[in-house]
Amino acid sequence: xxxxxxxxxxxxxxxxxxxxxxxxxxxxxxxxxxxxxxxxxxxxxxxxxxxxxxxxxxxxxxxxxxxxxxxxxxxxxxxxxxxxxxxxxxxxxxxxxxxxxxxxxxxxxxxxxxxxxxxxxxxxxxxxxxxxxxxxxxxxxxxxxxxxxxxxxxxxxxxxxxxxxxxxxxxxxxxxxxxxxxxxxxxxxxxxxxxxxxxxxxxxxxxxxxxxxxxxxxxxxxxxxxxxxxxxxxxxxxxxxxxxxxxxxxxxxxxx
Amino acid sequence: xxxxxxxxxxxxxxxxxxxxxxxxxxxxxxxxxxxxxxxxxxxxxxxxxxxxxxxxxxxxxxxxxxxxxxxxxxxxxxxxxxxxxxxxxxxxxxxxxxxxxxxxxxxxxxxxxxxxxxxxxxxxxxxxxxxxxxxxxxxxxxxxxxxxxxxxxxxxxxxxxxxxxx
Numbered sequence: 001x002x003x004x005x006x007x008x009x010x011x012x013x014x015x016x017x018x019x020x021x022x023x024x025x026x027x028x029x030x031x032x033x034x035x036x037x038x039x040x041x042x043x044x045x046x047x048x049x050x051x052x053x054x055x056x057x058x059x060x061x062x063x064x065x066x067x068x069x070x071x072x073x074x075x076x077x078x079x080x081x082x083x084x085x086x087x088x089x090x091x092x093x094x095x096x097x098x099x100x101x102x103x104x105x106x107x108x109x110x111x112x113x114x115x116x117x118x119x120x121x122x123x124x125x126x127x128x129x130x131x132x133x134x135x136x137x138x139x140x141x142x143x144x145x146x147x148x149x150x151x152x153x154x155x156x157x158x159x160x161x162x163x164x165x166x167x168x169x170x171x172x173x174x175x176x177x178x179x180x181x182x183x184x185x186x187x188x189x190x191x192x193x194x195x196x197x198x199x200x201x202x203x204x205x206x207x208x209x210x211x212x213x214x215x216x217x218x219x220x221x222x223x224x225x226x227x228x229x230x231x232x233x234x235x236x237x238x239x240x241x242x243x244x245x246x247x248x249x250x251x252x253x254x255x256x
Numbered sequence: 257x258x259x260x261x262x263x264x265x266x267x268x269x270x271x272x273x274x275x276x277x278x279x280x281x282x283x284x285x286x287x288x289x290x291x292x293x294x295x296x297x298x299x300x301x302x303x304x305x306x307x308x309x310x311x312x313x314x315x316x317x318x319x320x321x322x323x324x325x326x327x328x329x330x331x332x333x334x335x336x337x338x339x340x341x342x343x344x345x346x347x348x349x350x351x352x353x354x355x356x357x358x359x360x361x362x363x364x365x366x367x368x369x370x371x372x373x374x375x376x377x378x379x380x381x382x383x384x385x386x387x388x389x390x391x392x393x394x395x396x397x398x399x400x401x402x403x404x405x406x407x408x409x410x411x412x413x414x415x416x417x418x419x420x421x422x
Contacts, residue, residue, distance in 0.1 A: 051313045051402060
């Protein structure tokens with residue numbers, strides 16, 4: 001099935017960045033289905049994956065409408081190539097162990113909660129409506145993840161060591177979440193949504209509080225730069241998309 | 257056929273029909289009691305139904321839409337147009353008192369009004385829908401569907417679900 005190309009219009013790109021980040025994170029979380037350490041957490045991961053999928057759907061559908069090329073959310077999800085996916089790199093990293101998963105969830109849910117909060121006042125009414133729903137969901141995800149981060153950080157030597165290892169692995173990828181470019185400037189100017197850089201300060205404050213509770217040291221500012229939000233992904237992204245897109249690529253338009 | 261039916265009468269009939277369309281996940285309560293039917297209005301001969309989904313990723317949303325369409329069609333109230341309305345976002349405060357009562361009888365602890373609900377960090381001390389004891393604990397923040405969490409009663413030892421207030 002032929003790939004589609006999407007507009008480089010900054011409004012469309014801003015929406016795709018958010019929608020893609022939710023979608024790819026949802027895909028990674030859904031991998032826990034049937035593999036959770038206990039049944040309750042298996043269910044929790046699947047539930048959060050579902051919320052993120054619904055959020056991605058709302059945002060991608062809006063991206064398609066604003067693009068005006070007739071692309072719906074399914075086409076945007078299934079028919080774009082890796083370079084046209086503009087999700088933050090942190091979302092595509094392999095799910096790792098449970099410590100890695102809950103720490104990434106805490107990082108992302110905190111970021112998304114701040115993002116949805118701001119987007120409730122978006123100049124785009126439909127995006128604001130998606131945000132008003134999503135903000136409550138993100139808050140719940142955040143509490144679930146934070147609860148686990150504290151439990152592991154404050155638990156056994158093994159759980160604390162795993163959490164520290166997860167932090168070392170994840171932290172370099174957080175810089176991308178606050179690095180603004182012309183897409184952000186355009187969004188901030190038009191009232192579509194905040195520049196990603198605006199979320200850094202409140203996010204850092206919440207992370208600091210969480211790390212203190214979990215006996216984790218705040219790492220130094222990362223020097224590493226990842227760039228998934230501009231289409232340059234890690235080596236893991238191709239595998240994510242192979243899983244996500246296989247069916248629609250092999251059987252175009254196939255439905256259940 | 258409903259061609260002769262005055263719009264206001266057709267709307268009233270539709271509300272009555274929706275009273276009997278069950279929620280696919282909690283079949284004891286209707287979609288109307290769940291508060292997701294926001295408006296029913298006749299315009300230009302078409303019966304417009306506005307639905308507001310509960311959660312962003314609720315997989316029952318499409319099933320509900322189909323159930324609503326089929327029930328109204330079967331009652332001869334068509335043609336029907338179902339529209340999803342996202343704003344304002346659905347809240348458990350829209351579940352009717354009757355809906356909450358039925359939920360309780362079905363074994364699901366209903367949500368408090370969000371005005372009274374504690375932030376989720378402080379796990380609410382719920383009343384067991386089976387025996388009425390307040391000696392309960394939360395087992396899991398997530399349950400069999402996105403809208404519920406899982407609890408257990410320490411008095412009667414029965415597990416139960418709770419419809420989370422949002």
